[in-house]
Amino acid sequence: MLWVPITLLASLAQVLRNGSQASLTSKIGTLGATQVRFVFGLPFSILFFILSLYIFDETIPQITMASLSWAMLGAVSQIGATALMLLVMHRRAFGVAYAYIKTEPVVVAIMGFLFLGDRLSALGWAAVLVVTMGVLVASVPPREFNKLLHERAMIAAGLLSGGLFGLSAVAFRAAIENVPQGSFIVRSILMVTITLTIQTVLLGVWLAWRDRTAFTGSLVEWRRSVGAGFLGAFSSACLFCALSLTPAANVRTLALIEMPLAALLSGKLTGKNMVGHELVGLILVAIGMLMLLLAALPSHF
Secondary structure, three states: OOHHHHHHHHHHHHHHHHHHHHHHHHHHHHHHHHHHHHHOHHHHHHHHHHHHHHHOOOOOOOOOHHHHHHHHHHHHHHHHHHHHHHHHHHHOOHHHHHHHHOOHHHHHHHHHHHHHOOOOOHHHHHHHHHHHHHHHHHHOOHHHHHHHHOOHHHHHHHHHHHHHHHHHHHHHHHHHHOOOOOOHHHHHHHHHHHHHHHHHHHHHHHHHHHOHHHHHHHHHOHHHHHHHHHHHHHHHHHHHHHHOOOOHHHHHHHHHHHHHHHHHHHHHHHOOOOOHHHHHHHHHHHHHHHHHHHHHOOOOO
């Protein structure tokens, strides 16, 4: 059950990172702010990896072609998912876009079973579905539910984004499992470092070629970017550690606790109270997460 507090810690760091990136978006644009996660996260990830080797008195684990291939798949899938997410959010209201994308836990559960043989109990599957329904209810006002059935191109883009996020989670878990030696923390942080390296190179080359303003913007705003990079690397390190301990569907479902955390933080900052459908949705999310934790408890409990 160690994956539970690790995932919760990752979600908190992710909410804080998103807040830092949001403050950067108005200055250096969406792509520039997105780049921060990789460019400024990579040095911290390398530092975390060196510290993990020292603390656990281990050597650098062997990196297999299988682990590299899965890491590449996860890195590219995550970039593609992010690009589609930005497209959907640009075209649609945030809530509707979020609803499309956060079908991810269901996709992760299916992909985890097909690719890795990860099996959830009946209660675990029910938890995934309840949490996903809670996200839908909280994200979309009742009067806008009909929008979920229109604009097929945006529905396809949103579902594909969620699918790619799901594929990235499964790929990252497979990458860690294919590292043949080392503690779960060392293997996980090694894969975070490799993944961030791939993403930094790919996105950096793309931005240098197509959008140099975004490429240099994060360097100009380096003081804010460093904080966002640290939080991003820390969140990723925690998520990868959790993925090494339990099926990806469990991690990605519990990670949706970032939604109520973000709502509470937003309420504190803006002074706005949650409306009815948001409260009902968050209650469903809470019930689903309780079901998930009960499903994950060892059988002798």
